[in-house]
Amino acid sequence: MGNLSFKNMSHGGKLRAALLILALIFPFFPFVSEYLLHIVILIYLYMILSLGLNIVPGFNGLLDLGYVGFYGIGAYTSGLLTVHFGLSFWLIIPLALINGAIWGFLLGAPTLRLTGDYFAIVTFGFSELVVLFLTNEIWLTRGPLGLPGIEPISIDFSLFGGPKWEFVGELPYYYLAIVMVLVTVFVMYRIQDSRLGRAWFAIRDDEVAAVSCGINLLTYKVIAFAISAAFGAMGGSFFARWVTFLSPDMFKFWESFLVLCMIVLGGMGNIWGVMIGAVVLVSLSEILRDLLPLLGLPVNVRFLAFGLIMVLMMRYRPAGLLPIPAVAAQMRAGRVKRKKRKVTVGTKK
Amino acid sequence: MTPILQIEKLSKNFGGLEALRNITFDINRGEIVGLIGPNGAGKTTLFNCVAGIEKPTKGQIVFTGSDHAIHIGGKKPEVVTSLGIARTFQNIRLFDNLTVLDNVKIGRHCRTRATFFSAVARTRGQQAEEKNITKNANEFLEFVGLKGRGDEIASSMPYGSQRRLEIARALATAPHLLMLDEPAAGMNPQESSDLMHLIRSIRDKGITVLLIEHDMKVVMGVCERVVVINYGQWLAEGKPHDVQNDPKVIEAYLGTGAANAA
Numbered sequence: 001m002g003n004l005s006f007k008n009m010s011h012g013g014k015l016r017a018a019l020l021i022l023a024l025i026f027p028f029f030p031f032v033s034e035y036l037l038h039i040v041i042l043i044y045l046y047m048i049l050s051l052g053l054n055i056v057p058g059f060n061g062l063l064d065l066g067y068v069g070f071y072g073i074g075a076y077t078s079g080l081l082t083v084h085f086g087l088s089f090w091l092i093i094p095l096a097l098i099n100g101a102i103w104g105f106l107l108g109a110p111t112l113r114l115t116g117d118y119f120a121i122v123t124f125g126f127s128e129l130v131v132l133f134l135t136n137e138i139w140l141t142r143g144p145l146g147l148p149g150i151e152p153i154s155i156d157f158s159l160f161g162g163p164k165w166e167f168v169g170e171l172p173y174y175y176l177a178i179v180m181v182l183v184t185v186f187v188m189y190r191i192q193d194s195r196l197g198r199a200w201f202a203i204r205d206d207e208v209a210a211v212s213c214g215i216n217l218l219t220y221k222v223i224a225f226a227i228s229a230a231f232g233a234m235g236g237s238f239f240a241r242w243v244t245f246l247s248p249d250m251f252k253f254w255e256s257f258l259v260l261c262m263i264v265l266g267g268m269g270n271i272w273g274v275m276i277g278a279v280v281l282v283s284l285s286e287i288l289r290d291l292l293p294l295l296g297l298p299v300n301v302r303f304l305a306f307g308l309i310m311v312l313m314m315r316y317r318p319a320g321l322l323p324i325p326a327v328a329a330q331m332r333a334g335r336v337k338r339k340k341r342k343v344t345v346g347t348k349k
Numbered sequence: 350m351t352p353i354l355q356i357e358k359l360s361k362n363f364g365g366l367e368a369l370r371n372i373t374f375d376i377n378r379g380e381i382v383g384l385i386g387p388n389g390a391g392k393t394t395l396f397n398c399v400a401g402i403e404k405p406t407k408g409q410i411v412f413t414g415s416d417h418a419i420h421i422g423g424k425k426p427e428v429v430t431s432l433g434i435a436r437t438f439q440n441i442r443l444f445d446n447l448t449v450l451d452n453v454k455i456g457r458h459c460r461t462r463a464t465f466f467s468a469v470a471r472t473r474g475q476q477a478e479e480k481n482i483t484k485n486a487n488e489f490l491e492f493v494g495l496k497g498r499g500d501e502i503a504s505s506m507p508y509g510s511q512r513r514l515e516i517a518r519a520l521a522t523a524p525h526l527l528m529l530d531e532p533a534a535g536m537n538p539q540e541s542s543d544l545m546h547l548i549r550s551i552r553d554k555g556i557t558v559l560l561i562e563h564d565m566k567v568v569m570g571v572c573e574r575v576v577v578i579n580y581g582q583w584l585a586e587g588k589p590h591d592v593q594n595d596p597k598v599i600e601a602y603l604g605t606g607a608a609n610a611a
Contacts, residue, residue: 187469190468190469190471191465191468191469193468193479194463194468194475194479195458195461195463195468195478195479195482196463196464196465196468197468198447198451198454198455198458199455199458201444201446201447201451201455202444202447202455202458204446205443205444205445205446205447206442206443206444206445208402208438208442209438209442209443209444210444210455211402211425211426211427211430212400212402212426212427212430212435212436212438212519213430213455213456213458213459213518213522214427214430214431214458214459214460214522215427215455215458215459216425216427217427223465227465324446
């Protein structure tokens with residue numbers, strides 16, 4: 001797993017290449033409307049978000065309920081820098097990444113000593129704090145009025161006497177989103193196979209054993225949190241320049257929960273599973289938006305549907321649609337293995 | 350030569366409970382020392398104090414890994430590991446969802462230094478280091494007798510192999526002193542005799558071994574010296590056979606009167 005190169009192409013490799021080609025030619029299918037393209041971009045955005053969040057619960061085993069806070073920080077960083085300073089998007093991306101990481105560090109460093117639920121509550125509080133800040137600090141964010149008139153992304157060579165090409169319609173955003181997803185997936189794969197990734201997995205599986213292998217828990221958790229926050233902010237910076245309007249209620253707790261659901265649904269810790277989770281939940285949300293009124297139900301019933309799906313998942317596929325192989329094997333063999341182990345202690349060499 | 354580990358007047362209280370009281374003993378370089386005592390005597394607490402998981406209430410722990418003596422009492426466990434003390438656990442603690450090879454690779458953590466950026470950029474240094482980690486990890490797996498099983502998932506291995514894997518992971522941290530907490534627990538006679546062989550070959554690599562063990566065959570077979578503690582206090586120390594016949598030790602294990610009968 002984890003080889004995106006075209007050399008020694010395996011089954012999985014072919015599948016990946018096929019999916020990428022499909023994604024690249026997708027906008028040219030005759031049935032694809034602007035609306036559909038918009039939804040697919042939304043899927044890509046949520047892929048970035050869920051891949052970023054996945055680092056914390058999936059790789060480190062920590063529950064993070066405040067991810068949307070970093071998403072909001074990234075979005076407003078991008079929005080404000082555009083409105084006030086007219087910065088180019090290509091400059092904003094690294095700035096938003098850094099700003100996200102800084103806030104991830106500031107939140108993580110003092111609070112990551114907390115374990116389990118306590119940490120989850122702190123992150124939840126943080127995301128509420130971000131929303132309150134965005135709502136009340138009117139001098140900076142215009143509060144509930146929102147931040148309209150954010151310029152769309154452009155590729156500008158006018159400084160060098162070249163042309164300026166502004167992003168119009170969904171198509172350029174579509175390809176930009178693909179590039180951002182690919183970069184995110186690339187980074188995730190590189191981390192997964194590295195010393196850093198292994199340290200995270202060790203922390204997830206057994207903290208005491210991790211410590212006795214020389215891993216400093218706090219340091220590695222803070223790194224995880226900062227990197228995760230940076231990707232959230234990157235998603236946010238794209239979001240701001242794509243929808244060109246921001247308001248605080250876009251960053252309510254519900255968004256954190258939705259991204260977390262994608263991870264749980266897809267398979268915590270598995271890069272492909274997490275992306276599938278994003279595809280399923282975003283498309284489901286859109287389908288229900290059309291379907292529910294036809295059935296004479298209010299649109300918000302879809303939140304109930306999400307809850308129902310999560311309950312069913314926990315009952316029938318607790319490890320997710322596409323879990324990490326080991327977790328899947330454990331869940332499957334759970335009861336059988338425990339019985340077998342008792343026997344093997346005494347008899348098998 | 351200075352002892353590799355000097356424990357001086359070590360005490361550990363949990364609230365009102367004195368888990369360890371005034372324990373003093375040394376471990377010499379290149380020895381295999383057994384730490385024995387009845388259940389609840391404080392053996393694992395002593396291990397935890399040395400490994401940095403528990404903070405000693407009083408007393409000193411001095412570790413002389415390579416050149417100079419360092420007070421490790423109260424130091425953080427990851428620091429103790431990087432100084433050169435590795436351990437295994439009484440109830441096996443592996444990284445269950447990871448492969449056998451990855452488990453050992455994680456042991457190399459404190460001897461390597463690649464960061465996030467070098468991992469993403471896959472710099473030449475990082476690649477060389479990764480290669481080295483894999484090579485080392487495979488060597489340690491071969492050393493404990495798990496060659497060719499690196500791709501299995503750790504939790505799916507049989508019990509005895511998990512014990513060996515834990516030892517391989519501990520060895521991967523390149524320790525001067527290896528502490529084994531009941532390595533033979535739950536093993537059959539064949540497995541424990543293989544384990545004794547393994548412990549001797551670890552010592553032959555120049556690593557000092559301290560082990561807690563209840564299986565007396567293993568203790569008698571492999572240890573050169575035995576330290577006995579009881580109710581958190583030092584009780585006896587010496588060659589396995591002398592300790593075995595020490596009336597105090599027999600009394601501690603079997604109760605008053607047993608010593609006279611023996």
